[in-house]
Amino acid sequence: MANRRPPVPVQPARGGRAGIWVAAIAVIYLAALWYLDRDRNILSQLAKMATPLSACAVLVLLGYACRYQRWRSALAAQGHPVHGWWQGLLAYLAGFAFTASPGKAGELLRIRYFNWQGIPSRATLTTFIFERAFDLLVITLLSISAATLVPGFGLLALIILLLLLALLALGCWPPLARFASGLAARLPGAPVRRAAGFLIDGGTALGPLLRVRLLLGSLGWGSVAWLLTAAAFAWLCHSAGITLPAHLLLGIYPMAMLIGALSFVPGGVGTTEAAIVLMLVACGVGADAGLAIAIGIRLASLWLAVLVGMLAMTTLESRALAPATGR
Numbered sequence: 001m002a003n004r005r006p007p008v009p010v011q012p013a014r015g016g017r018a019g020i021w022v023a024a025i026a027v028i029y030l031a032a033l034w035y036l037d038r039d040r041n042i043l044s045q046l047a048k049m050a051t052p053l054s055a056c057a058v059l060v061l062l063g064y065a066c067r068y069q070r071w072r073s074a075l076a077a078q079g080h081p082v083h084g085w086w087q088g089l090l091a092y093l094a095g096f097a098f099t100a101s102p103g104k105a106g107e108l109l110r111i112r113y114f115n116w117q118g119i120p121s122r123a124t125l126t127t128f129i130f131e132r133a134f135d136l137l138v139i140t141l142l143s144i145s146a147a148t149l150v151p152g153f154g155l156l157a158l159i160i161l162l163l164l165l166a167l168l169a170l171g172c173w174p175p176l177a178r179f180a181s182g183l184a185a186r187l188p189g190a191p192v193r194r195a196a197g198f199l200i201d202g203g204t205a206l207g208p209l210l211r212v213r214l215l216l217g218s219l220g221w222g223s224v225a226w227l228l229t230a231a232a233f234a235w236l237c238h239s240a241g242i243t244l245p246a247h248l249l250l251g252i253y254p255m256a257m258l259i260g261a262l263s264f265v266p267g268g269v270g271t272t273e274a275a276i277v278l279m280l281v282a283c284g285v286g287a288d289a290g291l292a293i294a295i296g297i298r299l300a301s302l303w304l305a306v307l308v309g310m311l312a313m314t315t316l317e318s319r320a321l322a323p324a325t326g327r
Contacts, residue, residue, distance in 0.1 A: 025100045025269055026303075032270075033295065045240075045292040046299070052239035056232035056300040064308070066225035068092045070134070070218045074127040078208050080119045087117065090312045097309030099302060100267035109309075113316050125198075126205040130218070133167055136160055136261075138222040139254045142230055146251030149279045153255075156262070170203030171210050230254055233297050237280075240293060244283050252279050253297060267302055 033042060046053070068089050072082050082088035091113035098109070110128070111121045140160050147153040169176055180203075184196035209215075227250075234249035256275035260268020273294040280290035 025266065026306075029269060029303075040288045040291065042288075042292050042295060045289075046296055049236065049239060049292070049296055052236050053296055053300050056236055056297065057304055059228045059232040059235070060301050060304060061308075063225035063228040064093065064096075064305075065089075066221045066228070067131070070221035070225075071127055071131060073214060073217055073221075074130050074209055075114075075119060075123060077211065077214050078123045078126065080123045082114075082119070083117060088114075090316050091117065093308050093312035094316060095309065096305040097313045099305050099309065100269055109313060116316075116320070122205060125201070126209070129167070129199065129203065130206060130209050133164055134218050134222045135226070136258075137164060138219070138226050139258050139261075141223075142226055142254035143251055143258050145247035146255045146279065149248070149252070149282050150255060150259070156258075167199070167203040167206065168210070170200060171206030174204070226254060229301060232300060233293075236297055236300075237293055240289060242280070242285055242289065242293070244285075248283060252276060255279065256294075269302070272302075273298055 071092055072085075072088060075082055091110060094113055095110040111124045114124050115121060137160075140157055143150075143153070144157075147157075150156075170180060180200045181197070184193055184200055187193050187196055230250045230253050233253035234246070237244065237249055253276065256272045256279065257268065259275040260272030263271040265271050273291075276294035276297070277287060277290040280293065281287055285293075
């Protein structure tokens with residue numbers, strides 16, 4: 001049934017701890033920005049880039065729409081089509097609300113809201129693994145154009161390739177999945193075991209998604225989405241008067257995102273910005289200009305995602321509570 005709402009009364013979303021993390025990280029980020037602005041006038045530089053930053057935000061939002069199309073295709077391939085494009089989009093965007101928090105809080109939100117549409121938790125988690133695998137593949141491919149700026153990128157790309165091949169093998173060969181589950185149970189540390197178990201469980205359910213047509217379509221949607229984000233970064237640099245070869249401008253931000261993801265810092269906060277600055281400085285850009293670009297693109301991507309996610313979550317929760325409050 002289209003646009004199915006959950007039964008009432010509806011329990012509030014359990015995102016308190018994640019929300020505190022996001023708020024704390026945002027406060028620290030703003031404090032760091034204020035500190036840097038004292039000597040470098042970062043805020044005034046960002047104010048001058050208001051128009052190009054708005055254009056960057058539009059490109060990033062278009063990228064979200066492309067990624068959602070890929071998400072819908074993956075759910076449909078598992079036998080769980082999303083009924084209602086906008087309702088599904090809100091559920092997908094809500095997952096961005098806690099991007100800057102540890103753990104999988106955003107995906108737990110998606111489980112909640114897609115479950116309201118009759119989609120089981122396992123399908124949402126499997127789609128999440130599928131999406132992240134393709135994001136990792138596309139971002140790595142886009143990073144190749146800036147590979148000369150990061151020593152050891154070849155080894156990093158090889159590790160990522162092996163990880164993706166391992167997920168593929170888990171989806172194709174059940175005996176390997178059983179062996180991997182037993183191995184993961186003996187890993188040291190509960191967080192490590194949980195993370196390994198999460199990946200293995202998601203990988204074993206990838207079978208229905210390993211179809212050539214779906215894989216090519218997902219690669220296409222993902223490529224367009226991340227090219228739009230890379231183009232937003234390139235446009236921001238161009239607007240600031242930074243002239244670099246096009247292949248570097250399109251590769252620096254994906255490379256920085258890859259470094260931020262591998263740092264295991266929530267949302268890559270700080271590490272992604274540092275990577276952008278270091279790569280721009282290596283290309284001859286001034287540190288202050290590089291810092292302004294790094295903060296600007298993160299405002300138009302990471303923090304825009306958090307804002308959009310919060311708005312989507314608030315919209316869904318208010319719609320769900322409306323019947324109860326009206327009784």
